[in-house]
Amino acid sequence: MNYVFEFSQVFAAWDELLAGALRTLWLSAISMVLGLAVAVLGALAKANGPTWLRRIIDGYIEVIRNTPFLIQIFMVFFGLPAIGLRLEADEAALLAMVINVGAYGIEIIRAGVESIPKGQIEAGRALGLRPLQIFRLVVLKPALQAVYPSLTSQFILLMLNSSVCSAIAANELTAAANDIQARNFRSFEVYFVVTAIYFAMSVMFWGIFTWIERTFLARPASR
């Protein structure tokens, strides 16, 4: 093994890596919030909506879950202009990420809502809660508690998958890595460091999600 490691050239570009990491965090955080909104609305519509709407949502879920994310990005970035919608790379990346995580999210939230016993909703009604209160306190919160682990793993997977957005040269960490290694040819060193940064970001998100669970979703202590 006569390979000479040259990490200094990677660390020299620390500002690009930092900017890339921040873009990835930003992109991921926004698509998690929007994706959760899509998931909750989608699950709600799937449970209570008219048949035609349910069919559309089912179709959306199946199409997204059975095609690769990379193709979804290509469709949004290269395909949509054909029907007159031209997006910047970053916008296309964000849209593709929301569309993707929304489809998985609907199924996760639906499973959570289905886990709530009907009696609980009736009890809420008997207590005189208004429909929106029932939805928020009796349905949504316990549902989120029930599926929190699957939902957050899906979110971390989304953050990791955002690296695929480099394929359309969106501004994020992997694209920054591609730029740096195209300049100094230290491919292994660059991707090694960037992989470590992604790992640190997964650990960070995991920590944030645990904190959110303890702070906002903690169940009342059971007897």
Next chain:
Amino acid sequence: MRSFGTNEVWFILLSVRWTLLLSAAAFAGGAVGGLLVALMRTSRFAWLRWAAIGYIKLFQGTPLLMQLFLAFFVPGIFGINVDPWGAAAIGLSLHASAFLGEIWRGCIEVVPQGQWEASSALGLRYWRQMRHIVLPQAFRIAIPPTVGFLVQLIKATSLASIIGFVEITRAAQVINNATFQPFTIFGLVALTYFVICWPLSLYGRRMEQKLALATR
């Protein structure tokens, strides 16, 4: 500019064989590695368990794309040249080993403790317990999540296009660069993946419902 005709459609559709071949190679490699990881993860030796946990966390906590890049560049450090096919097959196999290992660990742990006790009372040692008592029972439970992961893996092979392996996604990009019909071309590719993955998803879901009924 080339036009998008029958030849181009065939070029894309025929390259699906490389997608399928890569999926098969990654699944085979992942099955061997995954069984090893699952056995380590459920071992009575703490150091084996920790090694398996570390391996799983590492692969579940980093992007697959980075894993493929490293599979491509790490052999170069040792003076070994790998082509995109080799790097993709190795990278996806290591990736699948971590995920299948974690899935199968759960299936092994679901087998009731009494089965272990009964079989050791019958005088069976670890390997024969595993082979004749535990794994056959774990296998039944493992089918739905394994099929689910297979769908993920088939979709994941599309990332091999980024390290330059010409499977269906890469073939579509090549054709798109020459003909510039992105909506049609990537739509066709999406449809192809869907035709492969959807029946598998449905099969996995049906098996899951069957199993849920059987164990209720």
